[in-house]
Amino acid sequence: xxxxIKIEQLRRIFQVGSEEVHALKGISFTxxxxxxxxxxxxxxxxxxxxxxxxxxxxxxxxxxxxIDGISVSQRSKDExxxxxxxxxxxxxxxYNLLPRTSALENVELPLLYNNTVSTKxxxxxxxxxxxxxxxxxxxxxxxxxxxxxxxxxxxIARALVNDPVILLADEATGNLDTRTSYEIMNLFxxxxxxxxxxxxxxxEPDIAVFTNRTIQLRDGHIVKxxxxxxxxxxxxxxVLPVNDDY
Amino acid sequence: xxxxxxxxxxxxxxxxxxxRAFLTMLGIIIGISSVxxxxxxxxxxxxxxxxxxxxMGTNLIMVMRTSQRQGGVNIGSxxxxxxxxxxxxxxxxKAQYVSSISPLVNASGQLVSGSNNWxxxxxxxNSELISIRKYEIASGISFTEQDVRNSAKxxxxxxxxxxxxxxxxxxxxxxxxxxxxxxxxxxxxLASKGQNxxxxxxxxxxxxxxxxxxxxxxxxxxxxxIMASASSEETATLxxxxxxxxxxxxxxxxxxxxxxxxxxTQKEMLDMMNSVSGFLTVxxxxxxSISLLVGGIGIMNIMYVTVTERTKEIGLRMSIGAxxxxxxxxFLCESxxxxxxxxxxxxxxxxxxxxxxxxxxxxxxxxxxxxxGVSFLVCAATGIFFGWYPAKKAASLDPINALxxx
Numbered sequence: 034x035x036x037x038i039k040i041e042q043l044r045r046i047f048q049v050g051s052e053e054v055h056a057l058k059g060i061s062f063t064x065x066x067x068x069x070x071x072x073x074x075x076x077x078x079x080x081x082x083x084x085x086x087x088x089x090x091x092x093x094x095x096x097x098x099x100i101d102g103i104s105v106s107q108r109s110k111d112e113x114x115x116x117x118x119x120x121x122x123x124x125x126x127x128y129n130l131l132p133r134t135s136a137l138e139n140v141e142l143p144l145l146y147n148n149t150v151s152t153k154x155x156x157x158x159x160x161x162x163x164x165x166x167x168x169x170x171x172x173x174x175x176x177x178x179x180x181x182x183x184x185x186x187x188x189i190a191r192a193l194v195n196d197p198v199i200l201l202a203d204e205a206t207g208n209l210d211t212r213t214s215y216e217i218m219n220l221f222x223x224x225x226x227x228x229x230x231x232x233x234x235x236x237e238p239d240i241a242v243f244t245n246r247t248i249q250l251r252d253g254h255i256v257k258x259x260x261x262x263x264x265x266x267x268x269x270x271x272v273l274p275v276n277d278d279y
Numbered sequence: 280x281x282x283x284x285x286x287x288x289x290x291x292x293x294x295x296x297x298x299r300a301f302l303t304m305l306g307i308i309i310g311i312s313s314v315x316x317x318x319x320x321x322x323x324x325x326x327x328x329x330x331x332x333x334x335m336g337t338n339l340i341m342v343m344r345t346s347q348r349q350g351g352v353n354i355g356s357x358x359x360x361x362x363x364x365x366x367x368x369x370x371x372x373k374a375q376y377v378s379s380i381s382p383l384v385n386a387s388g389q390l391v392s393g394s395n396n397w398x399x400x401x402x403x404x405n406s407e408l409i410s411i412r413k414y415e416i417a418s419g420i421s422f423t424e425q426d427v428r429n430s431a432k433x434x435x436x437x438x439x440x441x442x443x444x445x446x447x448x449x450x451x452x453x454x455x456x457x458x459x460x461x462x463x464x465x466x467x468x469l470a471s472k473g474q475n476x477x478x479x480x481x482x483x484x485x486x487x488x489x490x491x492x493x494x495x496x497x498x499x500x501x502x503x504x505i506m507a508s509a510s511s512e513e514t515a516t517l518x519x520x521x522x523x524x525x526x527x528x529x530x531x532x533x534x535x536x537x538x539x540x541x542x543x544t545q546k547e548m549l550d551m552m553n554s555v556s557g558f559l560t561v562x563x564x565x566x567x568s569i570s571l572l573v574g575g576i577g578i579m580n581i582m583y584v585t586v587t588e589r590t591k592e593i594g595l596r597m598s599i600g601a602x603x604x605x606x607x608x609x610f611l612c613e614s615x616x617x618x619x620x621x622x623x624x625x626x627x628x629x630x631x632x633x634x635x636x637x638x639x640x641x642x643x644x645x646x647x648x649x650x651x652g653v654s655f656l657v658c659a660a661t662g663i664f665f666g667w668y669p670a671k672k673a674a675s676l677d678p679i680n681a682l683x684x685x
Contacts, residue, residue: 090598090678111602118600125682129595133295143599145284191599 036099037198037230038064038087043096045082056082058253059096064199064232069225071241071261072234074250081203083250084234088121088201089113101198118146122192126204128184130176136163136187137172143195162190166220182213189220193229200224200231206240212273218243219266243269285605289612292589300617303581306574307621307661308628311654313567315629316636318650321560323633323642328552330643331474332545337512339411339545340377340519342366342505342526347539360501361530361539364489367405367505369529376510376518381408383504384492388459390444390485397443401434401458401485403492404506409435409469411506414486419452419467422488430490434458435467437482461495463487515544574621575661582614582669593673594681607674614666615659622658626651 045057056079064070074080085091086098089105092113098105100120108116117123122143130139140159144150150158163172166186176184185205192200202221206214222243225231233244241247242264249257293300344359367382374380384403389396402408405427409416422433434456436444441451451465463485472481493499509518519542526540586593593606601609630646637644 085679088598090682111604114597114600114602114605117598123598125595129591129682131295131592131595134291138291142596145288146596146600146602146605148281148284195600 035066035102036063037066037068037101038062038232039097039099040087041097043083043086043098044094045079045086045091046094055253057086057093060250060253060255061096062248062255062258064230066198066230067225067228069221069231069243069245069263070233071244071247072232072250073236073238073241073247075236077252078250079253080234080250084201084203084232087199087232088123089116114146118143118195120198122195122197122200124185124188124192124200124202124205126207128176128181128188128208130184130187130191132176135173135175136168136179136190139176139187140190140194142191147195158194158196159190162194163187165193165224166190180213181209182216185209185213185217186220189217189224193224198230200229202231202233204235205233206235206237212270214240215266215270215273219270222266285608285612286616289609289616292609293613293616299581299585303578303617304621304624306577307571307618307658308574308625310567310571310574311622311625311658312629312632313570314564314654315626315647315650316632317563317567318560318647319630319633319645320636320642321556321563322645322647323637323640325553325556325560326645327640327642328556329549332549332552337545337549338378338509338515338518340507340509340515340522341543342507342522343541343543344503345539345541348537359539360499362503362505363501366526366529367502370505370507370522370525373525374518374521376514376521377507378510379407379411380505380507381405381411382489382502383408383506384489384497384499384502385504386459386492386496388496390440390456390458392444392454392456395444395446397440399440399458399485400483401487401492401496403487403489405489408486408506411508414472415470416467417470419465421467427488427490430494431488432461432463432491432495433466434463434485434487434491435469436465436486437469437480437484438471439480439483440485441468458485458487459496461491463491509544512546515546519544571657571661575618575665578614578617578661579665579669582610582666583672585613586610586669586673589673590676590681590684593676594678594684597676597678598682603674606676607670610670610673611663611666614670615662618658618662618666619655622655625658626654629654 040063041061042059043057043061044055044059047054047056072080072083082091086093089100093106100116103116105116137159140162141155144155144158160172163169166189168183168186168190171179171183179187206217209217218240221231221233235241242261243266244261245263246260247257248255342362344356344362346356347354347359364382367380370377371380381404386401386403388399388401390399406421406424409421416435419435421435422431426433436451444456445451451468453465455462455464469482469484474480489502507518507522509515522542523538527538530539532538596606634644
């Protein structure tokens with residue numbers, strides 16, 4: 034299996050006033066193609082910093098980071114932008130959809146920043162991505178006409194549309210109720226089974242059980258990196274008591 | 280990113296907030312339309328002045344009386360009696376650049392025809408006055424040299440006089456009207472000329488032989504004015520100099536002594552009027568361009584607010600692969616689109632305004648192509664200049680912080 038993400042002795046030091054804050058203190062791990070990894074940790078553990086670096090939004094202070102075999106550490110800002118555009122799909126806690134913009138146009142957005150994709154291809158790929166997340170009948174809906182779960186699905190479609198090597202989800206279920214969270218996790222499991230590599234940052238253990246592997250961070254160190262007894266989100270969804278209050 | 284995509288992104292972003300986009304444009308619309316309207320109206324007014332002065336003849340030369348000092352007493356120009364028909368004959372005989380010449384004697388009084396009356400002003404001249412003043416005869420005939428010698432009781436009347444003395448549409452030709460109790464037979468009706476640049480009604484006129492006005496109405500021997508045509512527009516200045524020299528001699532003025540007359544050409548009037556209207560145009564355009572500046576600052580202001588308000592959107596765009604340059608260009612594009620669309624609307628509105636105003640004032644409507652072109656460039660420049668700083672601010676945001684911005 035080839036490594037999608039390879040991190041070696043990664044450090045990130047922030048200068049806060051005259052003090053140096055060590056957010057990541059030399060961590061190493063690899064994520065192989067087809068894995069579904071959860072990254073867990075309390076706030077302050079460094080997981081956001083790790084996610085920013087993995088997402089090419091930030092550069093490590095020292096150590097090596099390879100995404101899809103490409104070294105990221107010494108890249109310029111513009112090169113990082115291109116890497117984000119071609120290699121990474123972000124899913125955020127608060128969806129971050131453009132308001133007053135249809136689901137389809139929201140999904141098209143990453144391809145607008147990719148010159149190699151024609152208008153026709155952009156439209157086709159966006160429609161395909163929306164079909165993949167089960168929203169083919171809501172393409173022209175505006176974000177405020179969609180439920181939280183549906184908005185997150187649009188966000189996932191947007192992350193998928195550029196065919197990234199890895200999906201980076203940052204507390205993607207944090208704003209959703211249990212049932213919708215499970216539905217979203219079911220979608221992630223489905224995408225994973227289709228071959229997508231996913232890194233899922235969360236602090237909820239009951240969400241992490243749907244992944245294949247957990248990396249636990251504490252105070253800038255990896256304290257646990259172990260496979261998970263994966264549960265099926267679909268099965269969990271089935272045993273969930275049916276609420277009719279929505 | 281391709282320019283097309285860039286414009287698409289900027290355009291869609293603007294469409295998301297139509298009301299605000301329109302209000303932002305409003306400043307530019309008002310600024311550009313007032314500049315266009317001012318420049319266009321300024322040109323219309325000077326064109327209108329030009330037209331009217333030309334219609335009086337650009338080669339027209341007027342000799343007027345000026346105040347004079349006689350034995351220590353200053354005599355007002357109205358009392359100067361040194362201008363006579365002998366001067367006219369002298370100029371006619373000696374000046375080679377003067378093609379036609381006529382004395383002018385003015386009188387005002389009540390015109391009466393039957394039960395109708397009208398306060399009229401009479402101009403006495405010779406048979407050349409009609410052509411010098413660029414009047415045309417609509418019907419009837421002009422008086423002749425014979426009439427002038429005989430102080431014939433004949434006249435030609437303008438349209439306004441006809442309308443007021445013959446309100447029922449009778450044929451005025453051959454009718455006898457009375458001017459200050461002197462009966463005059465109408466032998467000709469002048470074609471309408473409208474108003475002159477001073478707003479005077481050129482049709483409110485009665486023209487008679489100057490001898491008739493001199494002897495029968497005013498009982499004077501001098502004349503008020505001399506009107507002459509230079510042989511062409513180019514020779515007007517030469518003709519002026521000739522007339523000055525001739526009159527200096529006939530009036531027996533000593534070398535260096537001040538003239539008791541003043542020779543003026545229409546061209547001087549034209550230049551004066553043009554410089555006044557040109558100054559007003561510049562002044563008003565300057566004021567209008569201040570509103571354009573305010574409009575530009577309005578764009579900058581809104582773009583600043585927009586950047587702050589859309590911090591999260593900027594963070595998202597960066598996270599999905601927008602480069603700093605892309606963000607910069609997007610916001611720059613938005614402000615350029617705003618100012619250009621505002622500019623186009625402003626140009627159209629300005630042209631509409633000046634069209635309406637010039638139609639109302641009966642001025643010729645002029646589209647100032649340079650003004651439109653410059654306005655358009657100014658719009659684009661405004662968009663770039665005032666959009667640059669907010670766009671720069673947007674592009675320099677840190678994607679991590681921008682994504683977390685609440």
